[in-house]
Amino acid sequence: MNHIFYIMGKSSSGKDTVYSRILEDMELVPIVLYTTRPIRAGEHEGIEYHFVDDGCFNAMRDSGEVVEWRTYDTKCGKWTYYTAKDSISTDMGDRIGIGTLESYVKIREHLGDEVLVPVYIEVDDDIRFLRAVEREKRQSAPKYAELCxxxxxxxxxxxxxxxxxAGIDKRFSNNGSLEECLAAVKMYISDFMK
Structure with a gap:
């Protein structure tokens, strides 16, 4: 049976780094979600997300292609993030995705417990906040109000x-060494792929 390993964590927990490093080191097919959020410096279309406009989202939702979505009223306007059916097909082998706890629950309802495997990355709030500020500083137009x-x-x-x-009982700490966190996540995923 093919699985989808679903990386989750609060903002600046390191989940994007864990996700990208696992993709480099393991034979997993990435799930690319959709968003109406503007692309950030260093991001690429079809890698972190499919960056679309509201019209595309509405058309996909109305045609039944959207499994789950959430819209945030941010300091920069309304941004929608969503998962389309084409994103989560397991026909291509074991896959890996990244998202929120809310999206995990809705995708699990769609696919079932046996397919979707949660991977929750955890970081203490003080460390997470400092990481978030450092990341935002690197943007061409930092949005500190949205960060907060x-x-x-x-x-x-x-x-x-x-x-x-949501049944999340397994957690991976990323407070200290990213390499230790990454090794633990890779071992966990490998056990499912045997």
Whole structure:
């Protein structure tokens, strides 16, 4: 059976780095989600996301191609993130994706528990906040108000209650060594692929 390994964590937990390093080192096919958010410096179409406009999202949703979506009223306008059916087909082998706890729950409802495997990356808030500020500084037009909104929203979106309800009991700490976190995640995924 093919699996989808779904990387989750609060903003600046290192989930994007873990995701990209696993893609470099393991034979997994990436899931590319869609967003109406503007592309950030260093991002590429079809790699981090499919960057689309609201019209494309509405057309895909209306035609039944969208499995789940969420729209955030950010300091920079409304941004929608979503998963389309074409993104999560397991016909191409074992896959890896990245998303929110909310998207994980909805995709799991669509695919089932046996296919979708959660990988939750955890970082203490003080470390996470400093990482977020450093990342935002590198943007051509830093959006610190949005960083703060996202940071606070994550505490609610990834509350202990919601993690428990979603059945997330395995966690990978990225407080210290990224290499240790990465090694633990890779071993966990490898066990499923045997």
């Amino acid at each position: 909104r996202r940071f606070l929203a994550d505490n609610e979106d990834f509350s202990e209650e919601k993690l428990s309800e």
